[in-house]
Amino acid sequence: MKSTRDNVSDQQKRRLKTKPVLLMLGVLLLGNVLWLIAWLIPNDQTANTTEEVASVDGEAILKEQWMAQMESMYGKEVLLEMVNAQVMEVAAKKYDIKVSDQEIDLELALVRSTQDGSDTSFQSSDEEVIRQKIRSRLILEKVLAKDIVIEEDATKSYYDNNKNLYNIPTSYRTNVIYLKNAGEAKEVVNELNNGSSFEGLARERSVDASSASLGGDIGYVSEGTDSVDPAITSALPSLKPGKWSDVLTLKDGRFAVVQVDTVFKGQSFSYSDVEDHIHRELALDQLPQSVTQEAFWDEFDAEWFYSEK
Known part of the structure; x- marks a missing residue:
């Protein structure tokens, strides 16, 4: 197991500050894509996919053509997100990982506090999609950090030097x-x-x-x-x-x-509120490289439609 007593580096500080924004850039784009794909897929399995959705100079564009185009553009990305989310849920069961609503609330509060008002990627987004993405990411981080030891003085030092990050307006x-x-x-x-x-x-x-x-x-x-x-x-x-x-x-x-x-409403998070959050982030900094959900596919026998393409 790894351990650290060192003070938090400037690089680590930047990582903790920017992580919520980097996470949400992926969340919101994919959330809108997921919504659009779900809307395109009919609830009635007998629905007529030869329905005309548009026409140009008398030439029809059929719903099945439209859906096929959407699948070719976004299908792989959407399915990847769905598989990764399910892989993380299975991992949570195996490793007895719990993610509370309070933890998701904290991450979401940090997202709001770090958003630049000029950043359009945060606009018109579904909060439930965001919360699910945060949950999946937290499971991954907890699995990766569970065997890494971070001394309490390191987490406390970071909090004391960066209390402003946890005073959310x-x-x-x-x-x-x-x-x-x-x-x-x-x-x-x-x-x-x-x-x-x-x-x-x-x-x-x-x-x-x-x-x-x-x-x-x-x-x-x-x-x-x-x-x-x-x-x-x-x-x-x-x-x-x-x-x-x-x-x-x-x-x-x-x-x-x-x-x-x-x-x-604004919130001020105490050290006890964010101790696990800081501990996890400092632990992840000890990893030699970043790890994504796909790294667990083999462990949990994940397969998908695109594996042979």
């Missing part, structure tokens, strides 16, 4: 409609007050193409998010979920209307 899942002038912004507020959908108006009226395509979603934002205009971050604490702001004037000359979707 309140964050807001935020939707924004960006407008060119105050008149258009006032029109949007009036339409919202008359019952129009914020998501629909964002897609139709917002001049920010990236967030408009996602119904205005700009992801998790806190009052300290430097990449988001301070007029927006300052307005968030006064908004209740589902409600929108008056017209906001932005520094770049544009105007905005903001809606809060969900509020995630």
Whole structure:
């Protein structure tokens, strides 16, 4: 077994800070792909796959053609994720690995606190997909770290030197409609007050193409998010979920209307809350190379459709 009493290196500090973001880059892209594939697969197994889904100059594009194209583009990636998740569940049973909701909550809180508001990979994502991915990753990490000894003074030293990482500010899942002038912004507020959908108006009226395509979603934002205009971050604490702001004037000359979707209360994690998290991360740093779920396929007799392709 390996042991360490050394102080945490700068490289290790960077790894602990950036790990949540690196994890989520994969989670959210794949989560959207999983959702799309699931939507394409009919619940009724007798469904007509020769259904016409589009046509060009009278030439039909059939549902089976569409689904075949989706499978060729994303099928391998989606199936890999499904197999890996199942392999980790089997590993958890064999090695008696437990993952609590509190552990997933901690990882998710770290994800929210490290998100850059300009990072579109966090937008329009399914939290349940994120939680499942985090669970699978935690099982892998616990299996890999279970025989590595880290002295408590190393974990305590890291916590004492990096308490700011575990003081998580309140964050807001935020939707924004960006407008060119105050008149258009006032029109949007009036339409919202008359019952129009914020998501629909964002897609139709917002001049920010990236967030408009996602119904205005700009992801998790806190009052300290430097990449988001301070007029927006300052307005968030006064908004209740589902409600929108008056017209906001932005520094770049544009105007905005903001809606809060969900509020995630800030948290301060004590050493006892994060001791296992830090211990596990420092243990993984002792491994000579990174290990993925695929390394356990042989152990648990995992096979898949693409093995002969």
